[in-house]
């Protein structure tokens with residue numbers, strides 16, 4: 001079953017509660033956390049996640065685009081995140097492992113994320129303990145960018161690794177997903193789609209979510 005995770009990066013932050021309510025038919029809510037170092041943009045921090053937690057029951061899918069994410073795992077977990085994604089490029093492998101251990105201790109679901117430059121095989125040392133792998137199909141940092149076609153190959157490769165080593169793991173694709181690209185992303189093996197501009201740029205976000213699910 002395809003799950004849709006609307007990215008609130010494309011929401012109106014002045015009316016965040018209203019815009020979160022507009023996507024209540026989604027399966028989860030994607031929260032893009034950026035630190036101005038790992039990516040050239042600053043967005044949401046721990047207090048905002050805390051506030052979001054109070055105004056929705058949606059599963060909070062928190063995408064950490066920050067250097068050395070192990071420093072903030074506990075804080076985001078306590079703020080109410082249900083799943084945390086840490087980028088494999090954001091720290092040394094030993095500290096990525098430590099971040100995953102912290103997620104275990106905090107009781108949140110575990111994911112690793114791949115920038116477009118990172119090869120699919122990079123997930124292998126972690127795959128068997130993951131709940132989700134996130135493949136970026138744009139350079140992380142901003143919403144509304146064009147889908148990187150060449151990333152379809154990485155999506156297929158990660159799908160093959162998941163099928164072989166850990167079929168229960170979900171495969172999320174993030175960046176430039178819309179009604180045109182979604183069917184190709186799903187054909188390549190994704191089962192979870194992040195969409196910011198395609199959902200919040202639509203006149204009817206609920207209809208956009210249904211279209212992305214292929215309904």
Ligand SMILES: O=C(CO)[C@@H](O)[C@H](O)COP(=O)(O)O
Pocket residue numbers: 007009010030032063065138139140141142143144145174175176177194195196197198
């Ligand atoms: O993580 C990111 C960007 O770094 C994404 O989650 C974007 O927010 C997705 O936006 P669209 O490409 O769907 O507009």
Ligand SMILES: [Fe+2]
Pocket residue numbers: 007030031032063174194
């Ligand atoms: Fe994201």
